[in-house]
Amino acid sequence: MKFRRTLLGLAMAATALAFTQGAIAQSNYKAEYKMSLVLGPPTPWGMSGKIWADLVKERTQGRINIKLYPGVSLIQGDQTREFSALRQGVIDMAVGSTINWSPQIKELNLFSLPFLTPDYAGLDALTQGDVGKKIFAAVDKAGAMPLAWSENGFRELTNSKKAIRTPVDLKGMKIRVVGSPLFSDTFTALGANPTQMSWADAQPALASGAVDGQENPMYLYTMLKMHTVGQKYITTWGYMADPLIYVVNKDVWNSWTPADREIVKQAAIDAGKQGIALSRKGLVEADKPLMKEAAANGATVVNLTAAEREAFVKATRPVYAKWKNTIGADLVNAAEKAIAGSRK
Structure with a gap:
């Protein structure tokens, strides 16, 4: 009996200690x-x-x-x-x-x-x-x-000038990009003039025509009604996520x-x-409702063929190679292997 009481006492003490420690921890929340x-x-x-x-x-x-x-x-x-x-x-x-x-x-x-x-x-x-x-x-x-x-x-390309199907179509166009050197390198390789600015600055720049285009997910295009700031041409190229x-x-x-x-x-x-x-949502369904909505608002939607997309891939390979070493070749190789495995 004495042994059992000792065990019971130890168990109760441990429970009390745990409760106290938990209470002390939560008092610091x-x-x-x-x-x-x-x-x-x-x-x-x-x-x-x-x-x-x-x-x-x-x-x-x-x-x-x-x-x-x-x-x-x-x-x-x-x-x-x-x-x-x-x-x-x-x-x-x-x-x-x-x-x-x-x-x-x-x-x-x-x-x-x-x-x-x-x-x-x-x-x-x-x-x-x-x-x-x-x-x-x-x-x-x-x-x-x-x-x-x-x-x-995935980030898609929009602009106010023309349908983009080849890298040549981008030549000289002012494209708003985020503040990352990799984005600037990518659009420079495509012949565009990348312009880094916040989204708050980008909207009036797009509306005035000071900037020709931008790249962002499609849900933002429809949610922000970007057709109202001149973005009437969309190229779905899925160049990065x-x-x-x-x-x-x-x-x-x-x-x-x-x-x-x-x-x-x-x-x-x-x-x-x-x-x-x-x-x-709106992009994985067979009829892609987001793209239909954009077209209904007057946008011209360009869906690149495999060959057309490959021209953009080829034009940006030097950027890919440069940044592969910066990021870490082993990590990029592992990523390439994982992606290849997903396509089997």
């Missing part, structure tokens, strides 16, 4: 966590973040409350500073673009290699396989905790209990699956 997003709801990107925040609040019974800050408003709209701010603790959490974080994490330039990924199957082979794990290891090493993937879609990554600041991550960390991670995985489905 913030009343609210700041999540940075470039785009807010109702875009697929913004919805990815909202779904994550809602799931976390529900599953932690309100222990972790997250507020969305779209427009990267926590850093005055400077997308390329987002990862640095996350690492420094200005931002607690983010659903971030591989493009925007590539200046700080060179491996993320993989997804921006021109014409690396031909389709969604190839993209899934990267993010959901060993390459995705290698990318997450790079993000972790750079100073943030990566949890799951979402997606901002923009996966999104769910991350948490490491100090924040370490402040949570192991159970809550698992909840936040699973919520990110679940939200990411929904975000991917939202980003592809």
Whole structure:
């Protein structure tokens, strides 16, 4: 009996200690966590973040409350500073673009290699396989905790001048690109005049004709009614995709209990699956409703043949080769192998 009482006493003490430690840990929780997003709801990107925040609040019974800050408003709209701010603790959490974080994490330039990924199957082979794990290891090493993937879609080309079917058609055209040297190299190789600017600056530039065209996912074309700013020619070339990554600041991550960390991670995985489905909606269906909507608004839609697309691939191969070494030849080779496997 005495032995049993001793065991019972030890068990109760251990339970009390665990409860106390959990209570102490949770007392260090913030009343609210700041999540940075470039785009807010109702875009697929913004919805990815909202779904994550809602799931976390529900599953932690309100222990972790997250507020969305779209427009990267926590850093005055400077997308390329987002990862640095996350690492420094200005931002607690983010659903971030591989493009925007590539200046700080060179491996993320993989997804921006021109014409690396031909389709969604190839993209899934990267993010959901060993390459995705290698990318997450790079993000972790750079100073943030990566949890799951979402997606901002393949980026298509639009302009106000003419239908683009060959690299020659792009010669001399002013194309707005994001602030990444790889994008500038790609469009320079195609004979265009790449112009780096924020999206806030791009819209009036497109409307006035100061800039001829831009590249972005198709859902943005229809959502932002880009036909109203002169973008009446669309070329679907799928030259690169923009996966999104769910991350948490490491100090924040370490402040949570192991159970809550698992909840936040699973919520990110679940939200990411929904975000991917939202980003592809209107494009994976047989009749591609988003393209039909664009055409109904007066846009001329050019769907490149395999031979036409190959001309763009050939024109950008020197850029691909240059950046392959910058990114890491082993990682690019692994990506090429994964994509080839997805096509069998």
